[in-house]
Amino acid sequence: xxxxITLVIIAVLILILVLLMRRIQAGSVVALRPLRGYAGLRGQxxxxxxxxxxxxxxxxxxxxxxxxxxxxxxALTVLDHVAKDGCANSTPPLVTLADGTLLTAAQSSMVHGxxxxxxxxxxDATATQFIADNTDAFAYSGGVASLIHQEKVTSNVMVGRFxxxxxxxxxxxDRKQIDQVIGSDDPNALALATAVTDNLxxxxxxxxxGAYLExxxxxxxxxxxxxxLRWVIAAGILVTAVLSFVL
Amino acid sequence: MNAKKGIPIFIAILxxxxxxxxxxxxxxxxxxxxxGWAGFIAGFALLLGILNLLYxxxxxxxxxxxxxxxILVLSMLGVFILxxxxxxxxxxxxxxxxxxxxxxxxxxxxxxLLAFFLLFAGFQMLKRQRTIWSILFILTAILILxxxxxxxxxxxxxxxxxxxxxxxxxxxxxxxxxxMRGLLLGIxxxxxxxxxxxxxxxxxxxxx
Numbered sequence: 493x494x495x496x497i498t499l500v501i502i503a504v505l506i507l508i509l510v511l512l513m514r515r516i517q518a519g520s521v522v523a524l525r526p527l528r529g530y531a532g533l534r535g536q537x538x539x540x541x542x543x544x545x546x547x548x549x550x551x552x553x554x555x556x557x558x559x560x561x562x563x564x565x566x567a568l569t570v571l572d573h574v575a576k577d578g579c580a581n582s583t584p585p586l587v588t589l590a591d592g593t594l595l596t597a598a599q600s601s602m603v604h605g606x607x608x609x610x611x612x613x614x615x616d617a618t619a620t621q622f623i624a625d626n627t628d629a630f631a632y633s634g635g636v637a638s639l640i641h642q643e644k645v646t647s648n649v650m651v652g653r654f655x656x657x658x659x660x661x662x663x664x665x666d667r668k669q670i671d672q673v674i675g676s677d678d679p680n681a682l683a684l685a686t687a688v689t690d691n692l693x694x695x696x697x698x699x700x701x702g703a704y705l706e707x708x709x710x711x712x713x714x715x716x717x718x719x720x721l722r723w724v725i726a727a728g729i730l731v732t733a734v735l736s737f738v739l
Numbered sequence: 740m741n742a743k744k745g746i747p748i749f750i751a752i753l754x755x756x757x758x759x760x761x762x763x764x765x766x767x768x769x770x771x772x773x774x775g776w777a778g779f780i781a782g783f784a785l786l787l788g789i790l791n792l793l794y795x796x797x798x799x800x801x802x803x804x805x806x807x808x809x810i811l812v813l814s815m816l817g818v819f820i821l822x823x824x825x826x827x828x829x830x831x832x833x834x835x836x837x838x839x840x841x842x843x844x845x846x847x848x849x850x851x852l853l854a855f856f857l858l859f860a861g862f863q864m865l866k867r868q869r870t871i872w873s874i875l876f877i878l879t880a881i882l883i884l885x886x887x888x889x890x891x892x893x894x895x896x897x898x899x900x901x902x903x904x905x906x907x908x909x910x911x912x913x914x915x916x917x918x919m920r921g922l923l924l925g926i927x928x929x930x931x932x933x934x935x936x937x938x939x940x941x942x943x944x945x946x947x
Contacts (some may be wrong), residue, residue, distance in 0.1 A: 495763035562930040592784025604947035618795045622788035630846040663856040687860040696921045699929030710941040712933045716941045
């Protein structure tokens with residue numbers, strides 16, 4: 493594909509996105525398919541507030557620089573939501589991560605959460621913890637598992653890019669009998685997560701975090717466009733398959 | 740829009756656009772420049788991460804008298820001193836030896852435990868919900884595990900071995916691969932649209 497065609501496709505997508513956004517701003521309703529992962533997340537935030545204990549959220553091993561950055565950006569959206577509710581109710585989440593670029597973004601989410609709650613003075617820098625470098629999966633998972641054992645947490649939210657090390661963290665949470673929400677874009681991690689919890693955010697569901705949690709017009713429009721593209725791709729696959737049989 | 744919010748959006752759109760153009764039109768000078776800057780930022784962010792780790796665990800050691808945090812702080816300082824002495828020529832390969840003797844065996848132990856954790860999680864799932872899907876999940880996992888062991892076995896007759904291989908291939912190359920491709924297509928679509936939103940400034944994860 494030549495660069496010009498790619499640029500044209502991007503321009504067309506931007507145009508459709510803007511048009512859909514205008515329609516939503518004008519009052520068009522977007523029906524969102526209920527997702528267990530987000531329902532579970534809302535329930536866990538509520539339970540953490542009621543019980544006055546912390547919710548643990550870990551943002552995975554992906555950097556904001558690189559191919560897995562969409563998963564990390566979506567994980568930050570989930571953190572924004574959790575931090576906003578938690579900080580307003582004196583139960584700020586305990587945040588762990590394995591990448592330096594995510595650290596400053598996560599700290600910024602926490603600061604913003606406290607600021608929105610009018611409690612900027614309560615910000616605790618130790619609530620956001622860098623565990624290990626993202627190249628060291630087992631050091632990261634071991635560190636998070638140990639933190640889950642030591643701290644009084646009511647639930648475990650894992651969103652972002654994980655690998656098979658996810659099993660170590662979920663095992664620690666399972667031993668403590670706490671609820672879990674897991675969202676990832678990695679097929680291996682998702683296969684492991686299926687065995688652990690029903691509150692899953694599978695691939696693109698995690699990337700739709702903004703639309704489900706914030707419901708801003710641009711995010712809803714993006715989700716709508718994603719559905720349109722999915723149908724186009726599905727139709728393309730079917731037509732290609734039929735043509736390959738016929739021709 | 741005030742300057743505090745406007746400047747980060749301008750920087751994000753400018754550098755997002757430049758990176759896209761660099762990749763599309765294959766401009767190595769631009770790509771290398773961007774990669775160099777990104778690498779510098781990532782390196783600096785890692786340093787911030789290490790300082791955060793030291794700060795968090797020093798605080799926990801002092802305020803909560805946490806034994807594990809004290810061990811972590813001491814280990815960090817120990818490895819740092821070893822790195823300095825290695826560099827000065829006072830010790831030989833001290834950091835690498837510490838990694839080889841402490842970190843590597845610990846990580847290997849954790850990795851080997853993973854299989855047991857997974858098996859345990861599978862049975863927990865069966866206890867939690869006995870649906871057709873959970874039973875199918877466990878059966879497929881067991882089938883793949885057992886068949887992997889059986890295909891290398893010389894005790895089985897060749898024709899049975901062949902059937903096992905075919906079943907394994909159908910599961911892995913058709914059912915699993917189809918599911919994986921569907922999953923990856925959805926992720927790719929989501930990632931493309933998220934990138935477009937960032938490129939045109941509709942999504943601002945950096946601007947709280």
